[in-house]
Amino acid sequence: MPDLLLETRGLTHRYGDVVALLDVDLAVPPGRVGLVGANGAGKTTFLKILLGILDPPAGSVRVLETDVRTDPLEVRERVGFMPEAACLPRDQTAADFIGYTAELAGLPPRAARQRASDVLTLTGLHEERFRPLGGFSTGMQQRAKLAQALVHDPALVLLDEPTAGLDPEGREEMLDLIVRLGGFGINVVVSSHVLPDIERTCEWVIMLDGGKVLRSGPIAGLEETGAIEVELLDDATAVAEALRTRGLLVDAEGHRMTVRPGSAALDPFAVILDALADQGAGLRRMAKRSLTLEDVFLGAETESDSRP
């Protein structure tokens, strides 16, 4: 297993005057990685650069510790790609096409057929393997696209919007499958603008906006703010004042307070309960305040916009 899955330095790409990626520096460890951003954020451009399809005018990029710009074919031997757009021939059966894509990755014909059968089973298409791909539903096509990305046993798969067009059940199955890939030792980069999908499947997130990296880091801990939200039966002003005197940071408005641990090394929950008892205040609700990935993304976006 490589130390770093992806590594970029000063990566920049432009389409004419339009900047697709600007000065992207990343060091991403192995595992399941989410690539998030709005449409036009540069996600697909980034994936194409990782595959060596686009040659960026500036910067360096390494995938699985191989320089993509000097050795794109070696990278492609070890990487699978599931495109967002349609990529399946209508007149071939799933077994034939997936077997062919395995041969395209360099596997001998017999091994390619065996691998095709294995991944079609893995992706739930075993029963449909002799049907022409043109007759597949959207969900089945997504599975077939995933199968062609996995058939040559890549060390890394790049999935571009894998849940696009799927119904809720199909989406759940696809997300489960993506999580399972990690268990098979396959690294995954999932590009999506559906943040809950990334939250559910990935361990690391790269947030892109307007070609710039807003944030790159582990998802675990992102949702923790350290703050506690408290809702009282009555006005919170007196309790808030009592908490401030005990060294906590408090924002109070009406019946509600947001409490953050200050410099004092106290358990804020215990301090709040003490203060409530002292003031004789009635408690309606108290909970840790957590963020969704969407909150983090929007916050980072706002922060980036406000920078000079």
Add this chain to the structure above:
Amino acid sequence: MSDRGAVFDLGYKPYDGVRNGRRGAIQAVVKEGWRKVLGLRRRARRKVLPWALLAIALIPVVIYVGVLAVTGELAENTDVFGHAQYFNLTGFIAHLFIALAAAELLVPDRVDGTMQVYASRPLRTTDYLAARAFSLASIVFGFMMVPQLLLYLGEGAVSTNGFLDHVTGNLGTLGDALAASLLYVLAYAPLAFMLAALAGKTNVAAALYLGLMAMSGPVTRGLVDNEFEIAGLFALDHHPRYLRDWLFDTSTKVPDWIPADAGYDEWVSAAVIAATAVLSAVLIVRRYRRAL
């Protein structure tokens, strides 16, 4: 555990066997090209046209050899039904086959988005194009050569001199047929391939090629007849036939080729064929520069 059976999740089995890399990928594209053109591993209706065209191209030789076998005579005057004339007999069928084959090899990959799959494999754009071009050239060569071979062997089988004597005594004719088949491939396949690279639909690509072949003769004939001799260079359908007659030494019997009427020697036709192939290759590569 119940004895009524159980479902096991077999999980995922990593592959640690041989990987042939770029070479394996190119071989796969070539083989798949042959299958595409012939409709193999496709629905029955996809097989109908290519195999019907091949059958039609073979019918005259089968009938001819059959008649010879029944009558027991070999028409030694091969002017009536010789190897050179057989190319004329299958001319339109060959054009139709080339048009359909070239379109089938390039257009669906772009229309169906399959180019994205090629882009994720250890394959360069030029590898893909070279492999597809080889598929086309080899299968068109086969299409031209199989009837010639049957004619050659069939004549041998009914020859009064015996099969071996006929076959060994006419190797020069077989060589001419091979060379003429290669000429046809070189003259027609690059044009069809180039039009397939530019067209957005298979039937449009095929129609463009057939239209070009059908029109270039009459149009250039009219211009050459009006003393605009340089138009003779654009008689695309006539160059390989002019050279073929030169190869088979039948030019004195069929003096009707436009380049000849325009006053061009055989080497000019050879140069035009080569130049057309090179120009087509350049246009195809430009078209696909950003495809993978």
